Amino acid sequence: xxxxxxxxxxxxxGTVGLDGVDLRVAAGSIVWVAGPSGGGKSxxxxxxCGIAGENGVVxxxxxxxxxxxxxxxxxxxxxxxxxxxxxxxDQVVAGTIADELAFALESSGWAPDRVAARxxxxxxxxxxVVEGGGHPTWALSGGQVQRLVTAAALAAGARVLxxxxxxxxxxxxxxxxxxxxxxxxxADGGAVVLVEHRAEACLPLADRxxxxxxxxxxxxxxxxxxxxxxxxxAALRRVGVHLPGVLSLADRAAPRPLSACRLAAAxxxxxxxxxxxxxxxxxxxxxxxxxxxxxxxxxxxVVGPGERVAVLGRNGAGKSTLLDRIANDRAAVRTGRLVVVxxxxxxxxxxxxxxDELAYGLLEAGWSRDRVHARVMGLAGLLGVGGKLxxxxxxxxxxxxxxxxxxxxxxxxxxxxxxxxxxAGQDAAHVAAMxxxxxxxxxxxxxxxxxxxxxxxxxxxxxxVLLAGGRVVYDGPPAxxxxxxxxxxxxxxxxxxxxxxxxxxxxxxxxxxxx
Numbered sequence: 001x002x003x004x005x006x007x008x009x010x011x012x013x014g015t016v017g018l019d020g021v022d023l024r025v026a027a028g029s030i031v032w033v034a035g036p037s038g039g040g041k042s043x044x045x046x047x048x049c050g051i052a053g054e055n056g057v058v059x060x061x062x063x064x065x066x067x068x069x070x071x072x073x074x075x076x077x078x079x080x081x082x083x084x085x086x087x088x089x090d091q092v093v094a095g096t097i098a099d100e101l102a103f104a105l106e107s108s109g110w111a112p113d114r115v116a117a118r119x120x121x122x123x124x125x126x127x128x129v130v131e132g133g134g135h136p137t138w139a140l141s142g143g144q145v146q147r148l149v150t151a152a153a154l155a156a157g158a159r160v161l162x163x164x165x166x167x168x169x170x171x172x173x174x175x176x177x178x179x180x181x182x183x184x185x186x187a188d189g190g191a192v193v194l195v196e197h198r199a200e201a202c203l204p205l206a207d208r209x210x211x212x213x214x215x216x217x218x219x220x221x222x223x224x225x226x227x228x229x230x231x232x233x234a235a236l237r238r239v240g241v242h243l244p245g246v247l248s249l250a251d252r253a254a255p256r257p258l259s260a261c262r263l264a265a266a267x268x269x270x271x272x273x274x275x276x277x278x279x280x281x282x283x284x285x286x287x288x289x290x291x292x293x294x295x296x297x298x299x300x301x302v303v304g305p306g307e308r309v310a311v312l313g314r315n316g317a318g319k320s321t322l323l324d325r326i327a328n329d330r331a332a333v334r335t336g337r338l339v340v341v342x343x344x345x346x347x348x349x350x351x352x353x354x355x356d357e358l359a360y361g362l363l364e365a366g367w368s369r370d371r372v373h374a375r376v377m378g379l380a381g382l383l384g385v386g387g388k389l390x391x392x393x394x395x396x397x398x399x400x401x402x403x404x405x406x407x408x409x410x411x412x413x414x415x416x417x418x419x420x421x422x423x424a425g426q427d428a429a430h431v432a433a434m435x436x437x438x439x440x441x442x443x444x445x446x447x448x449x450x451x452x453x454x455x456x457x458x459x460x461x462x463x464x465v466l467l468a469g470g471r472v473v474y475d476g477p478p479a480x481x482x483x484x485x486x487x488x489x490x491x492x493x494x495x496x497x498x499x500x501x502x503x504x505x506x507x508x509x510x511x512x513x514x515x
Contacts, residue, residue, distance in 0.1 A: 001027040001191035002048060002081075002160045006060035009043055009052065009215075011395075017043040017056070019215040023193075027159070030182065030192040032206035032223070034199070036240045036427045037384070037399030040215040041195040042086060045162040048193065049081045050074070064160055078104045081160045082153030084146070086168070086398040086425055087344060091149045097123060097140075098133030100148060104156045118155055126151035127177055139288050142169040142343055142421070143315025143452075147178065154185070161185060164195045165398070167202075168424035169343070171314040171452055172491040179205050197427055198453075199236075200244035200493070213239045229254030242428030245455060245495025245509040253514045262515050265499070265507040278416050278446050279303040281332040284325050295321040297470040303416065305444040310457035312450075312481075313467035314489045319450040322467065323420050326448075336415025336445075343421045345405035346394060354380070354396070355389040357404055361412025375411065382437040383407045384430050398425040403434055410438055419449040423456060435460050455493045458482065458506030466490070479505040 003024045009017040018040045025031050033041050046052035048062055050069050062069040064080050072080055085091055094100040101119045110118070123133055126147040131140070140148065146169050154161060161182070167175050179201060186192050196202050203209070203223055209232070211219040218239055225232045228250035236243060243251065250258045284299040295318045303309050311319050320343065326332045327340050341348060351357040358376045367375070380386045383403040388396060393404050406422055417438065423431050438447055439460070451457050457464055457478070464481040466474040466488040474484040482500055485492050496506050504512070 001025055001065055002193070003063045004044075004048060004060065007044070007047060007062065008059040009047060010057040010059075012055050013391075013395075016215055018047070020060075021212070021215070021217055023048075023210065023217075025160075025191045025193055027189045027191055028186055029207045030186050030194060030205055031208045031210055032202040033193060033195045033210050033212060034197075034202070034236070034241045035212040035218070037403075037425065037430055038397040039212045039239075041212050042164050042397060043215075044212065045083065045164050045193060045195055048160075049083045049162055050077060051083070075107060078153075078156040078158060079108055080158055081162065082156075082158035083162045084150045084153050084164060084166055086165045087346075088146045088149040088169075089142070089344065091152070092137050092145060095136060095138075096133060097126075097128055097131060097135050097137060097148060100137055101126075101133075101152050101155050104152055108156045110156070122151040122155045125154075125181060127174070136290065139291065141316040142320065143171060143174050146170060147174065150178065150181075159190050161190060161192045162195075163192065165197070165425050166194070167196055167198045169315070169421060169452065171489070172454070173489065174315055175201050197242060197425065199242050199247075203244060203247075211235065211239055211241065228258075240427050240429035242431075243509075245493060246498055248509040249495065249498070249512060249514060252510075258514075263499070263502050263504060264513040264515070265504045265511070275305050276335065277302045277304045278336045279326065279332060279334050279338075279448075281326055281329075284322065284329060284331055286321055286325050286329070288321075294470050296325060299467075299470070299472055301326070301465065301472070301475075303446050303448055305415075305446055306442060307463055308439065308442070308447045308449075308461045309463045309465060310449055310451060310461035310478075311465045311467060312452075312454060312457055312485075312488060312490060317467040317488065318470040319467055320420050321470075323418050323448070323450060326418065334416065338416045338418060339409045339412055339414035340418040341402075341405050341409045341420065341422065343424065345398075345402040348405050348409070349393040349401060352392065353390050354385055354393055354404055357393050357408045358389075358411055361408060365413060379407050379411060379437070382433055384433065399427065399430060402426065403430060406434060406438075410441075414445065416446050416448060419447070421451060422449055423451050423453045431456065454485065454490060455496060455506070458496060459508045482506060 005022055007018050007021040035041055094103055098119050101122045102115050105115045182192055206223045209223050219235045221232050233251050253261045281301040284296050286296040287294040313319050359372050362372045385400055461478055464478050468488045473487045495509055
């Protein structure tokens with residue numbers, strides 16, 4: 001259905017993004033493209049649909065259903081190839097859900113009566129029936145936007161679907177629902193290329209796994225080959241791909257069965273004692289214009305020095321709204337300086353180079369040039385962007401841009417660092433390094449973050465807040481949050497359930513002792 005032969009892409013600055021990639025995806029199959037951040041995954045999907053290469057140099061060929069992609073007029077490509085990019089909000093061009101879904105159809109010349117019928121069908125496919133076609137696109141949560149643009153990508157009848165980080169901003173139920181729709185699309189003869197870091201969702205879904213590292217194919221194997229003790233799992237570990245927790249534990253225990261092993265969790269760091277809080281938010285309530293229910297309904301939140309507080313909830317539960325109100329509502333009393341990094345890192349990147357971004361806050365604080373340089377070099381190494389210091393921030397991969405934004409915010413030394421979905425588009429190694437860097441240097445400051453990575457929250461946070469329908473349904477230690485996830489409409493990750501069955505608190509699978 002789609003074929004790339006000898007695909008090579010060189011950026012205008014001479015950097016090689018892809019280096020001789022061959023990829024064939026048959027009708028009815030789903031290929032998961034995995035690999036570290038900056039390995040060429042997003043570049044690949046952009047070349048597969050013909051939207052990259054305007055400035056750089058493209059070599060090799062892409063064919064769709066036997067036709068050269070270059071021979072298909074741009075206006076007609078939505079009928080052949082659908083793309084959902086890492087930043088789905090960047091694809092939204094219309095003011096309402098119905099208009100967004102109709103855009104590709106009208107652009108492809110569909111008759112008005114066919115457009116209306118197809119839009120109604122796509123609204124159901126996207127799971128946005130409750131919101132309705134007239135609902136404004138700007139009022140959707142990040143996860144709802146993700147579902148909308150995926151439905152829009154398929155509305156014109158494309159038989160190839162390219163998904164770049166489609167699960168990054170989705171809750172557990174939404175991932176299951178999207179996976180079912182993708183599986184049905186493939187079963188109907190479609191071909192899917194799935195770029196994603198969340199292995200626990202992708203391994204059961206994909207037929208094949210292709211690993212990209214440094215612009216080259218490092219591994220191409222059927223998904224059934226990725227079992228405990230296999231060379232394929234070892235290859236994923238080598239390139240830093242996050243493994244599903246139970247598979248990671250089973251792989252470390254191999255060749256013994258996991259059921260025969262004793263598991264012991266690493267000790268958690270102690271939480272500080274009673275100290276005056278950095279943030280007190282009392283009865284935060286907020287409704288978006290035209291909304292039928294409040295996005296926040298009497299939320300109370302207190303954050304103290306040294307705390308790492310994770311906010312969990314389904315798409316539309318009010319997580320991002322809560323962070324916005326904490327930063328902007330007078331009902332939130334702050335005793336220290338607060339810095340927010342939003343879901344879209346591009347909104348806070350404004351300097352000419354990565355070095356300038358990381359140095360900006362330090363220079364504003366009056367640090368000497370030598371001291372700034374030492375701090376920036378150390379921080380860049382921890383964030384995995386040491387080789388990108390002279391590059392423009394917006395020329396980096398999405399994961400790299402996000403790490404630079406977080407690093408720049410943290411370098412400015414706020415008393416409260418607020419991160420909205422800091423794990424989206426990140427590989428496991430860089431997520432771990434980023435959180436290690438912040439945690440090791442937290443001191444009397446505090447970290448407040450939202451995420452859909454439940455496992456990360458339970459392991460990295462000292463406290464977990466669960467939101468449902470704009471209200472707090474749990475606020476307490478991570479160990480107690482496991483039993484309350486259902487109240488927030490969230491599922492329990494398989495490896496967390498395994499830990500609970502062994503009497504262990506939520507813990508990093510790679511930090512569990514297997515004996």
